[in-house]
Amino acid sequence: MTAPVVLWFRRDLRLSDNPALSAAVATGRPVVPVYILDGEGEDARPLGGAARWWLHGSLAALAADLDTRGAGLVLRRGPVRTVLTDLVRETGADAVFWTRMAGSDETPLADHLAGLGVTARRYAGSLLYEPEAVRNKQGQPFRVFTPFWKHLQTLDPPPRPLPAPDAIPAPTAWPDGDALEDWGLRPTQPDWAGGLRATWVPGEDAAHTVLEGFLDDQAPAYADQRDALGADATSLLSPHLRFGEISPRQIWHAVRDRPYDRGAESFLREVGWREFSYHLLHQHPAMHDEPLQEAFAAFPWRDDPEGLRAWARGRTGYPVVDAAMRQLWETGWMHNRARMIVGSFLVKDLLIDWRAGERWFWDTLVDACPANNTCSWQWIAGCGADAAPYFRVFNPVLQGEKFDADGAYVRRWVPELAGLPDRVLHKPWDAPALVLREAGVTLGETYPAPILDHKAARDRALAALETIKGPS
Numbered sequence: 001m002t003a004p005v006v007l008w009f010r011r012d013l014r015l016s017d018n019p020a021l022s023a024a025v026a027t028g029r030p031v032v033p034v035y036i037l038d039g040e041g042e043d044a045r046p047l048g049g050a051a052r053w054w055l056h057g058s059l060a061a062l063a064a065d066l067d068t069r070g071a072g073l074v075l076r077r078g079p080v081r082t083v084l085t086d087l088v089r090e091t092g093a094d095a096v097f098w099t100r101m102a103g104s105d106e107t108p109l110a111d112h113l114a115g116l117g118v119t120a121r122r123y124a125g126s127l128l129y130e131p132e133a134v135r136n137k138q139g140q141p142f143r144v145f146t147p148f149w150k151h152l153q154t155l156d157p158p159p160r161p162l163p164a165p166d167a168i169p170a171p172t173a174w175p176d177g178d179a180l181e182d183w184g185l186r187p188t189q190p191d192w193a194g195g196l197r198a199t200w201v202p203g204e205d206a207a208h209t210v211l212e213g214f215l216d217d218q219a220p221a222y223a224d225q226r227d228a229l230g231a232d233a234t235s236l237l238s239p240h241l242r243f244g245e246i247s248p249r250q251i252w253h254a255v256r257d258r259p260y261d262r263g264a265e266s267f268l269r270e271v272g273w274r275e276f277s278y279h280l281l282h283q284h285p286a287m288h289d290e291p292l293q294e295a296f297a298a299f300p301w302r303d304d305p306e307g308l309r310a311w312a313r314g315r316t317g318y319p320v321v322d323a324a325m326r327q328l329w330e331t332g333w334m335h336n337r338a339r340m341i342v343g344s345f346l347v348k349d350l351l352i353d354w355r356a357g358e359r360w361f362w363d364t365l366v367d368a369c370p371a372n373n374t375c376s377w378q379w380i381a382g383c384g385a386d387a388a389p390y391f392r393v394f395n396p397v398l399q400g401e402k403f404d405a406d407g408a409y410v411r412r413w414v415p416e417l418a419g420l421p422d423r424v425l426h427k428p429w430d431a432p433a434l435v436l437r438e439a440g441v442t443l444g445e446t447y448p449a450p451i452l453d454h455k456a457a458r459d460r461a462l463a464a465l466e467t468i469k470g471p472s
Ligand code: FAD
Pocket: 226, 234, 235, 236, 237, 238, 239, 241, 242, 267, 270, 271, 272, 273, 274, 275, 277, 334, 335, 336, 337, 339, 340, 343, 361, 365, 367, 368, 369, 370, 372, 373, 374, 376, 377, 380
């Protein structure tokens, strides 16, 4: 009997450019693919609701793709160590292969498996470069994005993507597993996922269709249009990347294999931000809870459940903020510029702890990502490594007027304001009574009056910042 290899799928739900899978197949032994729910590490943070919805579709697509290669997908839930121990015992496997994930400490698991006489092999595959391979001149990890990105351009290109295996040898008997439907990843009562279904198709094939479509149609204008809130100018690849349905190396080579395109290069730089976030997470695994700048541990955040609720529900009275929060609720995604605007509104105007915003995003984003979400919230709160300074407070009216100049974004997501002319759309409280009446808007009734005065809130935020500044 040839002992099988267990292939532990994690945030790498794809068959192509999956070095751990290719290595398992290359052994010539039977392969037992497994996915472990809530098991990204033994202290895994459970996925939020929108990400669970995505996971269902992604696992269904993966199982179908495995099936065409003669393989199954075993679904189990529970602590990773227990599940893998049970699985190697049940199948007689003597090796477990998986893709490394920056930010999770996998050494204790590998040691545990070694103690059972099981070989644990970890493969690079979720990043362009492994964190240990990217160091500055002093041999230290980078803490600032621009030099990090410049340095990456000096390295050899990342390895070319691997093809999906044609066939995957199956074990003589498949171990038991759960049925995907029984995991209840998709909401039923109530079913709030209609907007998600209308927006997304999870899975590896869909990820490549999205990438090709973006490179053909939108990439040329990306550099100029990526901040325009209503332009649909970005790739929408984030959930596919989050679940590893496509690898950053596949994206890198797809861009570089085409003739030079300024837009596509600028898009690649954003993929570089994802890379940077993971490198930071690798250095600071507790980042979702601990500010990187220690002074911020003493920041006087306000406890304001009502403000938090108004923000989350898109009822702040600031149209661009409300449009963005409603886009998030409906589709599980929000434009990057909008994420910055609502993030600034929460931590600076409302003076609410960035961790509350990070948690709301974690629950509602289909792309909720342990690295990008945390790093971006620390960036916007001013407490991150390479962060926007705290004193830079976004003005939600000016941001709206600049990045949604024709009002398409606000009119789409806040339809009760659609009849307002552009000149007051982002500040309806400034509109003359007649204009409001003609547009069918009654502030405080059909649409909220602003929950705060931005100028006063800005002053309050700057005063709060003074309290954590050390003596100069
Ligand atoms: P594109 O513009 O097409 O970019 C391509 C890819 O590059 C993205 O899919 C993403 O993987 C990466 N990328 C783009 N911008 C950034 C960025 N600023 N930082 C890191 N990576 C980036 N992104 C997530 O993937 N998951 C999150 O949970 C997340 N939370 C965020 C929270 C806040 C407060 C902010 C300000 C940003 C957050 N981002 C997050 C980053 C960014 O907003 C999204 O990656 C982007 O909007 C996804 O849309 P896209 O795929 O069309 O992006």
